[in-house]
Amino acid sequence: MDLEEALTKELSLNQHLSIISDSSRTLTIDQILLPIYQQQFSKKHKHLDDQSAHWGKISVTNLDEKVRFYFLYVGKNDFIDAYYVRNGHVIDHAKSGYLYQGQEKQIVKGSYYIPINIGPESTMDIYIRIEEQIHHDPEFELQLYSPDKWNHKIVNKQLSDLIFQCIFWVILLYNLFLYFNSKEMAYLSYSVYLFFVSLSYLFLSDLLREMVLTSVPWLTPYFMPAICLTHVFYWQFVFNFLDFEKNFPKAYRILKPYMYLNALLAVIIIVYIVFTGEPGLPAVTIRYQVLFNALVVMAFIFLIRKSKLPLVKYYALGTFLLVVFCLIEGITWDPNTSTAYLVKYGVLFEVVVFSIGLTQKRKLNEQEKKDILDREIKELKVKESLSEWQKEELEKIIDNRTEKIEEKNKILKEAIKRAEKAASVKSEFLSVMSHEIRTPMNAVIGMIHLLLAENPKKSQMDNLKTLKFSAENLLILINDILDYSKVEAGKIKLENIPFDLRELTKGIGNAHEIKAADNGISFNILIDHRIPASLKGDPARITQILNNLIGNALKFTPKGEVRLLINFKGKSKGKVKLQFIVEDTGIGISKDKKEMIFESFTQAHTDTSRKFGGTGLGLAITKHLLTLFDSQVYVESELGQGSKFFFTLVLKEEKIMPEIVDIDPEDLTPQLRDKSILIVDDNDINLLMTQQFIKKWGMYCDIVRSGKEALKAIFDHDYDLILLDLQMPEMDGYQTAETIRSLDSDNLKNIPIIAISADTYENVCKKIEKAQIDNFISKPFNPPLLLTMIGQYLIHNKKEKRSQSNN
Template sequence: MSRLLIKWLLIVLLLLGCYAAPAQRPAELGQILDGNQSIHTYLTVYSDSSKALGIDDILQPLYQQQFSVPTHLAYEQAHWGKISIRNEHKKVKFYFLYVGQNDYIDAYYVRNGEVVNHVKSGYLYAGNEKYLEKGSYYIPIEIGPETTQDLYIRIEESLHHDPDFDLQLYSSDGWTKKIINKQVSDLIFQAIFWVMLLYNLFLYFNTRIRSYLDYSLYLFTVSTSYLFLSGLLREIVLQNTPEMTPYFMPIISLTLFMYWRFVLHFLDFKHKFPNFLKYLQPFMNLNGVLAILLLIYLAVTMELKLPVLIMRYQIILNVITIFALIYLLRGSKFPLNKYFIVGTFLLMTFSLVEAITWDPNISTAILVKYGILFEMIVFSVGLSQKKKIIDEERAIKLKQEIQQFKNNETLAQWQKEELEKIIDSRTEKLNQKNEVLKEAFRRAEEAANAKSEFLSIMSHEIRTPMNAVIGTIHLLLSENPKKSQMDNLKTLKFSAENLLILINDILDYSKVEAGKIKLESIPFDIRELTKGIGNAHEIKAADNGITFSILIDHKIPSSLQGDPARISQILNNLIGNAIKFTPKGEVRLLINLKERKRNKVKLQFAVEDTGIGISKDKLEIIFERFTQAHADTARKFGGTGLGLAITKRLLALFESQIYVESEQGQGTKFFFTLELAEATSPTTIVDIDPKDLTPYVKDKRVLIVDDNEINLLMAEKFVTKWGMLCTSVRSGQAAIAALFDQDFDLILLDLQMPEMDGYETARTIRALENEALSSIPIIAISADTIDNVQQSVFQSGINDFISKPFNPPDLLSRIHQHTSEIKKTNKA
């Protein structure tokens, strides 16, 4: 019973609703064509505050009863319009219905209560979504003969906030005339802009008169502004992204900026009207800044009301300023003023009217269009007149320069004669000085060569006995001496090694000064490199009662490309200094990765200590040769004062420099950066303790060639101690003869020998026809250094090189390397 009651109540309510809804009569096509009469009176409207209703909802009786005569349409709501259009003719008719300027327009064609078609139009729908790509606010209507078409139109605003139903019906011809002809006209006008723009650019590149460039830029902004105002920008350029159109609104402000930029240069305010320039230039810049601020505001808010208001007042203010300027310049006799006044006056008048009446929804710019066309004609004539004035000024200036040149020519001739006399006199004196300088240079060169030769000879002569001294010390230390003897031997070893360091410092500094050191580029392992450095310094640090540690950034790649020998030399110098001048505490080597890109790494090396420190007034001089921080340093700690000087010059070869931070009594920090390439292939590391190599070289047969009896004896003792079988000869001829008498696994060859030196001996061996003899590994042992003899050594076919005095474990490692079974297999 209750269900039946509810059903009848609903039927009654629907009947009452239908009775309350206004009767809607169809609009007849024959009376309302081509916008001659509005069909707004045939429209009823329903406002959807939720914006969520679709056409299926609207067709329900509950909503049909709420359609009513349209009143004020609020932009916060979506609005549905309903209209019926009847075709009384006896043939199918096709029309275009102008809906009104709305952001979104959806038209639903309904027949017998069913939706038969759906098309889109409006400001913000993309062109590829709309039935009509041109004419943003039109929808098509196709009606059969003597038929009534029910049409439901949904409109919604998101930008302009002024929804509107302004229904007007157009035939196909009427629509074409209204839309297509307008766009063709606008495109022709755009073509005129670009022809003038390109023509002025052409004139600028031919004459380099800046006003042509400024006018071209002004025309570009005018063209873009007109595209925006006329709707071409949205309907053609941004057809599929119409939501971007409002971002172009600030181009109007930018156009004003470019206008002032052109005018200030066209009328040459800088020279003709400087008093006006100090006010107009800030005003010009204000227009440019305002364009940027408006763009930012639109990007953040997408709200048009405030920008439209601001630009309206901006245009009015600019127009007033231009009228005031025209008034102030009216009495000036500058010939270009009249072109500015005539060309601008009409445009500004039209712009003022347009600004007052401008509606961004309508976006018409007819008055401004004709004002700009008139201005282009006048300004073009003015620019040609400006070119004529500039050409005349240039001609006058050229005449003056020619006259001045003629006046100067006579003076120049006299000056030339006088100068020739002075030059002849000075040339004679310079020739005399050059002769003196050449002689001084020759003597300096001879002295440098003599110095280099002397150092080379002294190196050989000193290293030879040092080899015997250091070799004897190593032998004695390896024979388990008594404790009292051990202390004396360690003291002797320390003194001998220090003496060798002094010799090396002096020779290295000499090479750096002479520019004879060149950096290698070979792969090496940074961790293995520092491991060797650590092993060399840990014992010395422990003897001094301090700790030595190495910290390496784990992000540093292991395999790098560079000169490991010179890097070791730099680090050894700095660490040795730090240990020497640190009576207590610690010394640390820190290596950090600063940057890594494009297969290159930038490393920072730092050596820190807690030693005696350096006073601030001594921080600069410590890098000078033979200089130390205190006068008693050499006496107290030893050294030549060359270590830091050599380090500084070696880092210069790496295109780097060393820095120091120190405070007396608080320790010192030396640091520098190196940029190294990452090695393309990993380095091979053989980490074997030399003491473990003795079994590998036992019973190997070695030929020792040296003309110095002491050196020969030292080498024999070491190789015999390692269990090798050795034969000794004292000349190159004897070595070649020995090869034919016995079989050898290796040759230890001295380079400096009388009659037949080591190089010639090696070349002779390599030239032997017997492959077993010509391929015997040869290790050169010389009192010289590898830097001096490297090229000659390897050109002679020598496999390896070791400098005297040699480190016995190092020699043992080299012997093992060249006599191992792997080496023999590879050669075979």
């Protein structure tokens, strides 16, 4: 066949084509050239099976005396291989088709073309192999083009498409710019709509595959859902552009779910393509989607044709021509050809009209804002005179109320001052009364201890025990009142020092076992073995809380048992959570009295204080102390069935064990014999009582009644320890201790000083530390405790600690 003649007469080359099918898809060009396969070529064209590869053979001739170059359009196939054969030998091989990568093709643009380069007055056989992979419509549609005609058809089209894309993106970016300036959602939704229109057109016009996805052309079908998303964002733009929800509420309720259906269809199509790799069904589905959306748009335009909304005409005009073109394109569209000429010009027309419409919308919005502002200004002017009158009246009312408020504030300030003064007087009174009572109580309790130690008669022993019990109860009442006054004044602060929980409970047990035995009940302490040996917290306040709860349990348990349980509840970040439980088999508490028992000066029953005694402050103090630990106490009880008080504490675990000095007072007397003690106190009774205890323990002692006498005495004699009262006239115990510590003599600087005071440690601890006093014992003191404290400093050489601190 002469190529020039076929080109001039625009003849179809299919009539010169012979075809053979390869069901195995494995035949090569060398096999095809064998006589056995040459005999099978036939010019009778049957339906081409999409499961087979197909070979086409055509002979071409150039009768001119110069070299000719042509472009041969083969047909829309995934893979096209052209083999050029002369005299039975393959002289060249060219690739084309939908799925070959751009770098593999001799002709990148156009996708389905192969080159024909034939010398002068020569003949050549061309064997063309076609095969489908994702499409299912193999075809031979041979058309011959000259270079000029091909350039006009392909290159000019792509240049036109690129210009069209540039227009899209200029308008898109301009609308984004307008959105960021105005925050008008119509501009943003229009920009997104234009993006998907641009992406859809890239797919339809083959620019996406030939210019973007050249190395991965098989990904092209995955962009097919962009057409669905174009419809989604078209409706989103229309909703914003026409203020749909406000102006067309009924249509909005219908079309918004319809918009989401379009989005759902896009998701279904992409999932279908991912799992099947088949674009045929999605292509048909999208065609019907386009048609259906076009019909919906036409119906909507018809419904709103009489609307007085100014923007409706821009929407209807911009959409109508595009819809008509889309209907035509949707009916005739073939996903393999993908020209979409009509859609291109329809979209361009729509873009121009919509852009004008958006400009008009912006003007309308500005005008609306201006009208609203004008109305507000008018309303303000109308109200201005009324506001002036109201202002004057309000000023009068405010002035009147201000005077009343200032008067009430003055009264309130005076009331607060009176309350603060009353609280201060109350706290000071309680403190003074406690101090004044403790001083004679020290003598009373001390004398009782001395008399008990002198082997009295049996009749005297019973009287002395009764006297001792009454004195100790009186001391407990005094301590409760003083502690409660401190709690109310907020003067109690927690310490954070290492302590051994087991040693602490051992001391608590020793303190309560005797009373429990006297009452004929058993007292037990059970500690979880998982609790660390050393903890960090305020052991004094923990002891006070437990003493209050255990003391109450012993007081209200006529028979049976009282138990202290300490359970391990967990450990996290170096902190241990413990649960403390005090339970008894006593008289119990009725349900309606459980909250009352934690109130100040209150007990569960009116006859309780007459029968069992007490101030009713113990549980109130316990409740306040636990608040300082960020905890609270709970109670479970039934009348006649006993009680259970429990609370939790979170304490730090201490790695270093605290030093524990455990001295039995019975063993101290021989070791302390002949030690020399100086007693400083301005109260003759306290001096006499303390002197008798010191002598009883086998030590020497001198007594002085003032700080000045104490300073003179330490220069005249060499004392091993000083017992120093803090409250003295002229020169108190703090001044005396500071003076002793400032002396040049190392012996006097390091002499142990133990303060004895009717005050509590919390009130004097800072002053004691400043005066460098070694330790403190409160009046009335427990003689064995005083003996143990003296032993700690004289037997275990506590002077060494003082020397190290001074250095």
